[in-house]
Amino acid sequence: MNSVVSRCLRRNGFLMSLLGASLLLVACGSSPKDYADAAPLASITPRMAFKPLWARATGEVPDYAHTQLPITGDGRGVYVASRQGEVMAFDAQTGKRLWRSDLGEALTGGPGVGEQLLFVATREAELVALDKTTGIERWRQRISSEMLATPVVAGELVVTQTIDGRLAAYRARDGKKRWDYGRSTPKLTLRGTSTPLIVGDSVLAGFADGHLLKLNLITGELLWEATIAVPHGRTELERLVDIDGLFSVADDVVYVSSYQGRVAAVSIADGNILWARDMSSYTGLTVNAQHVFITDASSRVWALDARTGATLWRQDGLARRELTAPAVLGDVVVVADFAGFVHGLSREDGAFVARENLDKAWSELVYVWDDDVLEDVFRTVSVPPRVIDDTLFVRDNLGALLALRLAE
Numbered sequence: 001m002n003s004v005v006s007r008c009l010r011r012n013g014f015l016m017s018l019l020g021a022s023l024l025l026v027a028c029g030s031s032p033k034d035y036a037d038a039a040p041l042a043s044i045t046p047r048m049a050f051k052p053l054w055a056r057a058t059g060e061v062p063d064y065a066h067t068q069l070p071i072t073g074d075g076r077g078v079y080v081a082s083r084q085g086e087v088m089a090f091d092a093q094t095g096k097r098l099w100r101s102d103l104g105e106a107l108t109g110g111p112g113v114g115e116q117l118l119f120v121a122t123r124e125a126e127l128v129a130l131d132k133t134t135g136i137e138r139w140r141q142r143i144s145s146e147m148l149a150t151p152v153v154a155g156e157l158v159v160t161q162t163i164d165g166r167l168a169a170y171r172a173r174d175g176k177k178r179w180d181y182g183r184s185t186p187k188l189t190l191r192g193t194s195t196p197l198i199v200g201d202s203v204l205a206g207f208a209d210g211h212l213l214k215l216n217l218i219t220g221e222l223l224w225e226a227t228i229a230v231p232h233g234r235t236e237l238e239r240l241v242d243i244d245g246l247f248s249v250a251d252d253v254v255y256v257s258s259y260q261g262r263v264a265a266v267s268i269a270d271g272n273i274l275w276a277r278d279m280s281s282y283t284g285l286t287v288n289a290q291h292v293f294i295t296d297a298s299s300r301v302w303a304l305d306a307r308t309g310a311t312l313w314r315q316d317g318l319a320r321r322e323l324t325a326p327a328v329l330g331d332v333v334v335v336a337d338f339a340g341f342v343h344g345l346s347r348e349d350g351a352f353v354a355r356e357n358l359d360k361a362w363s364e365l366v367y368v369w370d371d372d373v374l375e376d377v378f379r380t381v382s383v384p385p386r387v388i389d390d391t392l393f394v395r396d397n398l399g400a401l402l403a404l405r406l407a408e
Helices: 003-012 358-364
Strands: 016-019 022-025 050-057 077-081 087-089 098-101 107-113 117-122 125-131 137-142 152-154 155-162 166-171 177-182 196-201 204-208 211-216 220-227 248-250 253-257 263-265 275-281 283-287 291-295 301-305 312-313 327-329 332-336 339-348 352-357 384-388 389-395 398-407
Touching: 050 253, 050 352, 050 358, 077 107, 077 398, 087 117, 107 152, 117 155, 125 155, 152 196, 166 204, 196 248, 248 283, 263 291, 301 332, 327 384, 352 358, 358 398
Parallel strands: none
Antiparallel strands: 016 022, 050 398, 077 087, 087 098, 107 117, 117 125, 125 137, 152 155, 155 166, 166 177, 196 204, 204 211, 211 220, 248 253, 253 263, 263 275, 283 291, 291 301, 301 312, 327 332, 332 339, 339 352, 384 389, 389 398
């Protein structure tokens, strides 16, 4: 059992929320005392530095927001949403706020970005479309249940995945439902869902039962399903095999991981598993042409050969620090941790090459909180870092959004 789940059980007993027939593990809040078993940070001799460019306050996100409320962008702007209901757009280069929209209700998913609209999901199970230029609400549509991931836009359609195991497509311009696909969910799941991927005229989606599906984007027809993980064990906790983290596509192959299951490479054409190996991850992975980079459930960072799944390197120096999924910035693999540190690892061998403390970065940028100076600030980062062009964007649980650039 990973440390996030076991910590929640230790602190809260079997703290769960009932949703229909499904029981969802609720992620716990965090504080420094929770992480006594985390690996201490060893000193490093950095070869590179994260140069802070700008920082903005964006509203809080959940402490364990591995799939919720991510950083999104389109090359021109950076878009974020807060759990309190704020949606904001910033100029990616300068950090200037372009607009702010306060929906006045809790948000749990998004934003997903299209050509003209931006989409978020509310805690009351509504999909909301905002004008991408102004932030003005254009329409809203009831969805089947809460969404803890990002709506995905493909041309005239926006695709959602909700925690009741349903995948649906809506017409982007007015929210009219085009199709709906559902499958049963296990009694107990991690609180979260993966974000679907659009590849050509198909949708790839991972589910809490450990299956990866390919559906026709236009009709919702099931084209194939692949078993990434099979539940094992006598208890419901032992049988958790959710596909909740990020998965990625490269060269007609989709790379996917599951909790208490496997990491696998799957042919997009027919669903055949090209290779698979046992590994547990709830945050997910990213890929480039040769490598698969993944954070496992013990916060070890791996580089795997994309063709074979063989281990190229493994970095254990951040074990149990509740790392994010990796991002790739040039020749550096980036992860962030529970204490607000951003770590840069060599893409070739996993050695530490850079590190940044978010509190230090705020100080350098002369950042001042709107409600005066906060005492005992504890920044945890669970939202995956995002690379847009050559800039790295990191957002902590307090909603502090930071733009960084790597320098020698």
